[in-house]
Structure formats: C-alpha cells, structure tokens
Amino acid sequence: MRPLTLTAAATIPITEAARLMQQHSLSALFIGSPDRLEGVVTDLDLRNRCLAAALSPATAIKSIMTLNPLTIERSASVNEALYLLSSHQINHLAVVEQGQLCGMITSLDLLRLQSDHPLYLTVDIGRCQSHHELITLAQRLPKLQSQLTLFGHSAEHIHQTMTLLSDAITRQTLSLTLQQQGEAPTAWCWICGGSQARQEQLTYSDQDNALIIADGASESDLNWFQHFATTVNQHLAQCGYPLCSGRVMAQHRPWCRTLTSWQRQWQQWLTAPTLHSVAVAVNLLDARPLAGDLTLFESVWSPLSRDIARQERFLRYLAAHAVTCRPPIGFFRQLVVMGEGEHAEELDIKQGALIPLVSLARHRALALALAPLPPSTLNRLRQCESAGQLNREESIELQQAFHFVAKLRLRHHAQQIANAQPVDNFINPNHLSRWEMQHLKEIFLTLRQWQSQLSQHYSVAELS
Template structure:
C-alpha cells in the first residue's frame, strides 16, 4: 500500500525518537523514507546480508529469528528493528520475515547517521551502551525528589495550636503544613510555637493560622539540593515545603539534609561493625532502601550499587559470626561461612533473602557439630532480623546438609558432576556461586579449583548445565515485544529477576565453568570469559550491554517503588516505561535470547 507524505509524517510523530524532531527535519525525513510491502512468510532480510536501513513496522507483524532458527522476538506496530546490525557493521545480525502481511518504513543508512550526528534525542535513542554514568552526585547536585520526605503532616488553619503541638510531638516532627484542600496556606514550626504562642502567652484556643508563616516559599521536586541550601541560608529557615502543579507533595528539613549526608555505605558499615546485637544492626539495614535511592539518583552504575549493598550484608554476616563466637566460645575447629545466590555474586539489590552454607575443617568430630548448629542458627536468625529473610528453599547453614566438613562438600560436588540429574543441576548452579565471607578462607581454595577442573572435564555435566541455564528465558512476545506474567498477583508485569537478569547470570556461570574461572560476579565472569577466549569480544560486549540495561532498569524500578513508599520488588509493568525505554529493553532481551540460542547449539565461542 503506497503511503502519502502526510501519512508518513503523522505516523512518525507517534514513534520515538522521531516525534521529538523539528517539523522541518521530520518533513525532510518523510521524503527520504522507503515503504516496503512484504507478503506473509516472505523474508525482510537474511542473516549477514547488507541492511538497507532501519525498519519501522507500520502495519502487520515481523518475526525475528537467530542463526539457528530460534524465534527471538515478534514485532508489531511502531516497533523498529535492524539498527543493531546497521550501526555495528552494516550487516544483519538476525533473520527477519513477515509473520503476517506487513508494511514497513525503511530509513536509509545515510539518513540514520545524519540524524544521529545532528540530533541528540536520536543519538541517545540509538546508544546501545547508554554511555558511562555520570560521576556520583553530592547533596548539592541531587534532585529534591531524592531528598524530600513524602506525605508531609498537614492540618487545617482552624486547628488549635495546643493540638497541633501534640500532633508534632506524637509524630516526632518539627513542623506542620497548614492547608485547605490542596492549597498550601502556610507552615508552622516548633520555633513558631515556642517563640509566639508560648512566649506571648496566647490563649489555649488560638488557631494555628495565627502563628504560622503564611505563603511560605516552596520548591519543586525537580529542583536540586543546592536550591534548598541557598534558600535556607539566605532566609534563615529550616523547613521548605515541596509542591508540584500547585499540590503539596513533600517537605525538606535540615534533618533530612543531615540524614541524606549520613546515609552512605561506609557509614552503615561502620555502625554495623560496632553493633552489639542483631536488633541494633536491623536499625541500620532498615536504611538500605534509602541508600539504594541515593546511589541510583547519584549516577552510580548498577554494579557499583549492588556491590555497595552487598558489602553491607557481608559486614552484617561477619559481625554476627563474631557475636556468635563471643556467645558460644571459640570454634572447636576452623570453619568457613560462605554466601551463594546474589550475595555470593555481590549483586544484591533492595530485595534479598539469604543463601549460605558452612564448610568445616575435616578434623571436625560428631561432638563438634552441635557448636556449628548453634552458630548457624544464631547467624541465620540474625540475618533474618536484619531483613535478609530465610531462604524458601532452605539453602542455609542451618540445614545440616549445608553444614559439613570439606570432605563431604567434595563428595557433593563430585556426585553432582558424575550424575547431573535435575536436582544436581540446580544445586550445582547455586553452589558454583559460592563466595567466602568469614572464617578460614583456605578451606575453599583447593576445593574450588578441583571442582572447576572436574566439572569442565565432564562434557555430559557441562551439557546439562548449559541446558539448565536455558530454563529462564527473556520475556519476549507479541505485545510491544514483551510477554508479561499472565495470572496471579503480578499479572501483566515483567519479572526482571527471573526473566531479566537471571538468564544472563546463568549464561555467565556456564562461560565460567567452560573456562574454569573463579569469579562469582556476573560482569566479572563475562569479562574473564572474554579474556580466556571462552566468549568472543563482540559476544561479551553485546551481552554486557544487554545485562547493564536490564540490571539498570530493575534498580530504577525498585527506586521508584521506594520513593513511592512501597516495598521494592522485581515486577515491572511495561506501561511504566516510555517508548524509548521499551524499545531498548526489548532489544536487550533479544540479545540475551540470541546468546542463549547460540550456547544451546553448542557454540561457546560467540561472534
């Protein structure tokens, strides 16, 4: 079907990033676009062929498959494809064919490059790596949205001062916003109450409006910390209401600023290291969600954020071990406490349970085991108190199966490698992420090296581990390129853990196994796999870029929940994303799916 210039222009105005182009640029772009009509089942392009440009679906559906014929994505209205290959080397990185009768718009390569060179919004859209994050922000450059306390206490102007003072006392706050409906009328502080109401001996029935500061200066959530500091210094005030669209949405106080500066990972680690009980540590770990918000808002990359948060969990664990030894006495034999799961990989976010185990020196006796059972319970109970909840699968040192001498651990790993049934695959996957946390680290060194060598030498075990790594797949489907959860509490959302980061975590574990690499962290594994020639440079770069985007999206989702005073989780509704974000997230999932397909077809060296 031929499309008129006006039809093309109107359509492009509904597709990001072209909707942000100046009208004259958009008009010129419409003149240079080609329109293709592709019959159902016919190819759009084949793998390795020179791409004629970037495609945008105007009508119909396109199926994308990899070199092995595996479907990696279904694309529909407004979805674009072909850009990864075009911007990389000009060659198609996948196959594409029309799943239904389809109409496509084609943007020629010279047009795309010209748009990228001259329009930042287009350059940003096609930036696969998202670039380096900016350097961490200070209090002065942080967004007020990060600094402010939400849901500020409010009262009507008629409320008696005495009742208002009681309200402040009961809520442990130093100010009240006075409002009628959504309209902010004024603000009253404890200083106003003492300096006016008490000092002047006003009657008990005096309304709060009598002593309030009317029409207080307000700031927007989109202002920055320096604006708060400058207003406070210039006007000699300690409370600033925050409004958006004329509606009160928060307040910033001097206490908030102090708290913001105090909440950093080093300070939390210091307080935990000096705590005398799990309850004391729990008061500190309760600040982790706010730390998450600040780290992400401060421009830190996801691997830095998760590393700092994991460091806190490590400190909690070591402090609990020290307190356990103080209570129970010195251990009868050397031991090593290890973490697996996200803590083992140093990838904890705002949502974490505990996965851990104990390795004991082979000189341990049956009589000694009671000591380590008590130690395991003390530490695991303490971790639970601190918000690292008990593992639903009982992968904890409190389970006698995971509190054993090193010789038994050798038997475990040898058994899993020799007979890789589904349970063995699952256990091996968990235990290959082990990382020593506290105790005698030497107990693990030889065991790790020997296990990796034995696992790598057993081709059947490696094949089973590869198969196991493909059980979690990216959520690619028809609707906007995503397949959401279909039922239950998290219906119509994407599971950014099990269908987002876990597929990459599993791939990295396989590469680590193939290269006998000792790293546990996912990014470190991918880089080490590239260095060891287990993974090609282009494969490592693509997978790292995809992983970074998925992991960043997950953290940003958790931060949005924390800022809305909700519990962070991994379930993202696609509707929360812009077209720009959806497009890039979908492309990241396509990369992961393609890499899974390559590994599944026995291609460890990915190009």
C-alpha cells in the same frame, strides 16, 4: 565542593580531554571558558559515546559533550544541589560565583555528607555490640540503595556497595553470635553464594550460604555448628535478608558439612549430574568465603573451576539449567506479561532477563575454567572476551544488557521503597518509555538467541 576553574576548548580531540581528566583526577570536564560554559563531558560520556560507539579518539570533544551544563551558585544550599542533581538525573554540577566557574559538585560529594554513606556504615556495623544494634542499623540500607539509584550510580557500583554492606553485616553477625555461643569446637569457614557471592546483592535479597567444618568434627560438634548457623541465619533475616525459600542456608545439614563431605558431594554432583542435582549445585557454583579459616574454602572450591571444565556431562546439564528461565518475548516480538492475579500486565525482570544473563555468563566462564573472584556476571563476560570466547561486540552487548536491566530493577525498587511497598521484581512495561520498551525487547531477543545456541550445542532437548 571541589575548587575548579579548569575548562577546555570544544575543538580539542577526545584524547586530550581524557588526558586532562586523568591528570587532574576529574570525573567531568567543562567545555568552554570559566565565564561561558558551552558543555560538559563525563567519564561515562567517554565510555558510552566514544568507546562503545567506536568513535575516533581524534574527534573533537564537542561531538560527545552535553550542551549547556547546569550550574549552581556557590551560596546555594546542599538541598538545592541535591534537588538539581536528582531532578535532572545528572551527577555533576558546575558551581559559579559572579558568573565565573569556581568549582564542581558531584552526587558522590553529596553522598559523603550523608550519615548513610557506605564508608560510615561499614564502620558503624563493625562497632555494633549487639544484634539489636545491628538490626537497627541495617534498616538504613534501603534508603541508601535508593539514594545511589537516584544519584545515577551504575548498577555495578550499587551492587558492589550493597554487597560490601551485606558482607560487613554477615561478619558482624557471625562475631556477635560467637560471643554469645562461645568458641567454636573446631575450624570452620562461612561462605556465601548467589548474588552476594557475585557482588550483585541488593537489600531484601534472600540468603544463600553454607558452612565448611574441619575434618574430625564429632556429631556433637556438627550439632553445635548447626545451632550456630541457625542463630546466624535468623539474625540475618531480621537484618532484612529473608530466609531462602529453597533452604540453601548453613542452618540445614546439606549445607553444613565437613571438608571431606563437601569434596565428596561436589564429586557426586560433577560426575553423576541430573537436572535436579545441578539445580541444587548451582546455588554454590558462585561462592565466596566470608569468615573463618579461608583455607577450607580453597581446599574445596579452588579445584572446581578446573574440574568442571573437564566434565562435559555436567556442563550439558548446566546448559539445560541455564535455559530454564525464558525471556518473556513472543513470536511476534511482543512482550509476554502475566495474564491475571496480583501481577497482571507485569513481567518478572529478574526471571526474564537477569537470571538468563547470569546463567549464560556462568556457563561460559565455567566451560573455560575461568574463576574470577568475585564471580560477578560482568567479570565473567570480561574474562570470556579476554579469552577470545566472546568478541568485543558481543561482550559489550551483553554487559550493556546487564546494566540496563539491572537499572530498571533498581529504579523499580527505589519507587517501591519510597512508597513503603514490599519490594519485588515485577515491572509494568506500560510504565516504560517507548525507547526503554524497545530496548528491553531487543535484549530479550538477544538472550533467546544465546539460549538457543547453548541448547543446540549441548543437545539440551534430549535431556528433558
């Protein structure tokens, strides 16, 4: 609990409330008086109800506050606080003693009490002395992801947290494997791709990775690295990150190359693109170095953002790839679900919404030679807005769409983890509220419009 007696009058302007929160490092401000709380305003309220709604900052704070904030007695147990926060899907509780405000407790406070807090887990990961220890520790990650979802953390925060842990597990797996296999014969760099590179990874996400090996490596050296990568990939799979069905992993020779070989491969992908080659290359258009000699990564990937923006033909094929996953919305605005089989009456939220969003943001950023690191979808959208290629309204609309769809997916995963079911991305629209279903339809329609614009601009239909 954080000791707190500060309150604010309901009539103060929003700017004054924001100043108080900044001055006292608060994520929430209680409105009223210590003995009579009228409402509460959180940092999310300032973003969603003020900034996103284009509300004047001179407006009275009462216009965006949540009425009658929940309170808990100072003598209550941690479990009681956890129950209130989770059952009401809120992140802040006013702590009272004899009817007077005396403090505040947040979902983050409770999370810090758990042994599964990310900071504790990253330390524990670095202390693992064997692959068995690491595999055992990784089994705690699904529970953590569910807790973060239950506590109402943003999708962006959950993605970053789970990726932070995935990065730590990958680095420790590399370290333990090197201890077993011996010193590498030459310099190398392990890179991750896909959702891990974008810092959007969740538990049970499959692997996308590759190896860059210093020039001059012999065939024997390449065999050593392939054996090394195979061992790493297998151990990561045991930690809960499945092997990639598309074989985009360092254990396979196309993804385990010398520096010069990688440079030649990218030159071929950029200058002689095909629908197939772009579908392969896209796996590492989102890439991030994790371990080894990072200068090897810089030598290959740093020039790419500039080179890609100059390759109109490659961008055209990349546009074609970006519109391959179509949002499941019909001509009459009805959701299109699976007709039969295991997922009858369900739709794939990843294929139907997340991948189109990721692909559109990627194409926009690469066409502008923007290269945020990490290359997250939200970072790319923000950079496109800063570059003037998206107006403020478009940027907010797409960012909010990403947050909404990602939270639906996280909530679905949390339910499956709680029920000890295999995790997938198929949701039943009939289980959504009326507002959620309507909002999902609007997102699908928006994505269809963006895909249509991209297709027309690059004459994608002529490529098929």
